[in-house]
Amino acid sequence: MSVFDIASYTKTWILGSGKVGHEIHCHAIADALGVTAEYKAVNPRWVFEFLSPYGPVDFRDGPHRQGSLLSPPFPKIAIAAGRVTVPYLRALKKASGGSTFTVFLQDPRVGLDAADVIWVPEHDDLRGHNVVTTLTSPHSLRAPALAAARRFPDPRLARLPSPRVALVLGGHSAHHKFGADDIARLRKVVSYIVRQVGGLMVTPSRRTPEEVMTMIREETETFSGRSFVWDGTGENPYLNILASADAIVVTGDSVNMVGEATATGAPVHVFELSGGHEKVTHFIDALVEKGAVRRWKGAIEQWSYKPIDATQAIADFIATRYKEHLALHP
Numbered sequence: 001m002s003v004f005d006i007a008s009y010t011k012t013w014i015l016g017s018g019k020v021g022h023e024i025h026c027h028a029i030a031d032a033l034g035v036t037a038e039y040k041a042v043n044p045r046w047v048f049e050f051l052s053p054y055g056p057v058d059f060r061d062g063p064h065r066q067g068s069l070l071s072p073p074f075p076k077i078a079i080a081a082g083r084v085t086v087p088y089l090r091a092l093k094k095a096s097g098g099s100t101f102t103v104f105l106q107d108p109r110v111g112l113d114a115a116d117v118i119w120v121p122e123h124d125d126l127r128g129h130n131v132v133t134t135l136t137s138p139h140s141l142r143a144p145a146l147a148a149a150r151r152f153p154d155p156r157l158a159r160l161p162s163p164r165v166a167l168v169l170g171g172h173s174a175h176h177k178f179g180a181d182d183i184a185r186l187r188k189v190v191s192y193i194v195r196q197v198g199g200l201m202v203t204p205s206r207r208t209p210e211e212v213m214t215m216i217r218e219e220t221e222t223f224s225g226r227s228f229v230w231d232g233t234g235e236n237p238y239l240n241i242l243a244s245a246d247a248i249v250v251t252g253d254s255v256n257m258v259g260e261a262t263a264t265g266a267p268v269h270v271f272e273l274s275g276g277h278e279k280v281t282h283f284i285d286a287l288v289e290k291g292a293v294r295r296w297k298g299a300i301e302q303w304s305y306k307p308i309d310a311t312q313a314i315a316d317f318i319a320t321r322y323k324e325h326l327a328l329h330p
Helices: 020-033 046-051 083-095 143-151 180-197 210-226 238-244 255-261 278-289 311-328
Strands: 012-016 037-041 077-081 101-105 117-121 131-134 164-168 199-203 227-229 247-251 268-271 293-295
Touching: 012 020, 012 083, 020 037, 020 077, 020 101, 020 311, 046 083, 077 083, 083 101, 101 311, 117 311, 131 311, 143 238, 164 180, 164 238, 164 255, 180 199, 180 210, 180 268, 199 210, 199 238, 210 227, 247 255, 255 268, 255 278, 278 293
Parallel strands: 012 037, 012 077, 077 101, 101 117, 117 131, 164 199, 164 247, 199 227, 247 268, 268 293
Antiparallel strands: none
């Protein structure tokens, strides 16, 4: 079944956990399916959040309470991510009499019955008849969006000299730390790019420590004609920065950021932070084997590879299963 066989008006919900990474996945899949989804924020009280994903939905959100989060009319498709959404997705399936087709992105931790389709990255262990796995995560940096950004470049980026290098920054996480040594190493990267390479485009995340941004401002203040540092105000030019990049340096604390960078086809250099996690290491190793990324070795390198984007493959798997579901629930 082609995704184009799913009508754009097919009633679809996104059950969101409030975490940006989760919601990027959900919206990307909805877009790839060609549906316009209604977003519903899942925000249970603390005891129900604590019991997730194993416990019930917050009683005030029950499907049989008028005006609640899960009240009918129920959608044809529901897409969710984040552990607090798992009880809601299961409750919706039951309340709809099985007619709502459910999709969960990431491992739900409660088994294959959590949803009709489950997507997990290849470095996770979950497998089953309704599980689709891909190396990279679903995202909105699709080829058409990148092409449009290249046709109409952000003037703040277009003024920079070529080659243009994107510096994509993460920060502290459960397994990675932006330590003093990391900041000192990154200072050398920034200095090298603005002095010896070309234009520098910097996009931080919410997790990027302020001391990192202070360092970057110090290193770029006398190179304003060769650098752009997003200050966090206005719309994030993340898409435009990646689309404009001749090369990318991305911190290795986020599989989402590294995976999105490989959708561009530009050389991706992974700058690894202190700490680490076995699954992230295996993910980066797999992209190295595919020729899409290299670990930072002190200089910008040039190579080519076919852009990597698993979003459509995931959407196609979902669409095929949805067609099978419709035969039972027209």
